[in-house]
Amino acid sequence: MGKLQSKVKRNGSKYRAESRREECAPVQLPRQHSRAHNDAVTYIAALKSDLCVSGGKDKAVVVSNWRTGSALKRLVGHEREVTKVSCVFGSNRLFSASRDKTVLMWDLHGKLGPAQRFMGHHLIVTGLAVSADCRLLLTGSRDNTLCKWDVESGQCVQNTGICRNLVTHLCWVPGESYVLQTSEDKMIRVWDSRDLQVAHTFPMKQYIQMHCDVSQDGNYCLTCSNGFGGQGCEATLWDLRQTKDKVCEYRGHLQSTASCIFLPVGMCDTPAVATSSHDCTVKIWDQNTGACLSNLFLDGAGPLSSLAVCDSSSVLCATFNSGIYSLQMDRSKGAALRQVLNF
Incomplete structure (x- = not known):
């Protein structure tokens, strides 16, 4: 009997999930609307007071009215999954990064096709940060590089790389020329966008x-x-x-x-x-x-x-x-x- 009992394996994750439901108060079911994406949604950002922009595994960038749940624009141009979207709140420009190694810029009130293409990374693009005036764009990739782009021309004006710096995200510091970056190498770096040099690093995480x-x-x-x-x-x-x-x-x-x-x-x-x-x-x-x-x-x-x-x-x-x-x-x-x- 003891031998039989020793063979019983308890599913710890199952019990954790049950306890998780007990901790969370019951909620009312939300109003259901047609899905903005027909696959996983990978990233979302607020665009205006009633608009959001999202990217998904379906390769699409979608602008939706988040108050009503209605999709207003479906922007198609990437050849593979969209990994990140970024925008300056209140502006009409939005940016999307993809596994197809490119970044696209879209005009909210322009044509459905991309208004600008940024091509130069050799692997999936995983980081996007745009300056407050929408004139500069920083991108990061699993190819260990960061690129700085002139938004109007679409030209890469500077790039740099650090060994094993597989970028996971970029975020512009409000009112500054600095950009925060996280990475698969467990480091957190602060970049100076003016010369694309590391200005600070935080202690490495586990x-x-x-x-x-x-x-x-x-x-x-x-x-x-x-x-x-x-x-x-x-x-x-x-x-x-x-x-x-x-x-x-x-x-x-x-x-x-x-x-x-x-x-x-x-x-x-x-x-x-x-x-x-x-x-x-x-x-x-x-x-x-x-x-x-x-x-x-x-x-x-x-x-x-x-x-x-x-x-x-x-x-x-x-x-x-x-x-x-x-x-x-x-x-x-x-x-x-x-x-x-x-x-």
């Missing part, structure tokens, strides 16, 4: 850094890491004014944390950040203490790939299996999120 974001005041940055079984999977707050050590860590996800963003001032009662993970949860954290303020489990959504802030109370979440969710902050219940739309 796991691959998946994504980054910068606070609106330009003082702090967030990074998040991959991991499994609760090891790694954290987001980290850093002070851009000094590079000695982390300020705070946010731990609680069970699988890779794919996206991390700062929430607007006033969205919560305290400064807050949000993360999304392959464990199907979106978490809101107290920025200063690291306490988890709320936890939303998106059942059946699959890995959550990206987050974007829309306005002072709404967050968009891109998923692999269920398209895009519009989530709203319920201030009457602290920092709780509820599902509003699924498109």
Whole structure:
């Protein structure tokens, strides 16, 4: 009997998933709309007060009204999966990167085809950052290089490479010439876009850094890491004014944390950040203490790939299996999120 019992293997991940559902409060089903993409949504960004732009495995870039869930423009030009999209909030220009090694620029009110092409990387493009005036574009790739482009001409004006610097994400620091970068080599670098030199590095993390974001005041940055079984999977707050050590860590996800963003001032009662993970949860954290303020489990959504802030109370979440969710902050219940739309 004892021998038989020793052969029974318990599925730890199964029990973790069940406990995860118990922790998360039940939510109302969101209003369902036609999907913006017919495959996994890989990245999403806020474009205007009522518009968002998303990229997917279906090779398309889609502009949607996130308030109604309706797709307004479907932009087709990439030959392979779209990996990242980027834009300056309020502008009419949007950029997309792809596994086809190219970056395309699109005009919101122009023709459906790309307005500009940026070609020069030798492997999948995984990082996009555009300056506030939309005149400069920085791109990063798994080919270990960063390229700086003149947006108007489409010409690469400078490029540089660092061995094993497989770029995972780029983010422009508001009001500065600096760009934050995460990498598969677990390093976090701050680049000076004027000469494309590394200005600062933060202490190396233990796991691959998946994504980054910068606070609106330009003082702090967030990074998040991959991991499994609760090891790694954290987001980290850093002070851009000094590079000695982390300020705070946010731990609680069970699988890779794919996206991390700062929430607007006033969205919560305290400064807050949000993360999304392959464990199907979106978490809101107290920025200063690291306490988890709320936890939303998106059942059946699959890995959550990206987050974007829309306005002072709404967050968009891109998923692999269920398209895009519009989530709203319920201030009457602290920092709780509820599902509003699924498109």
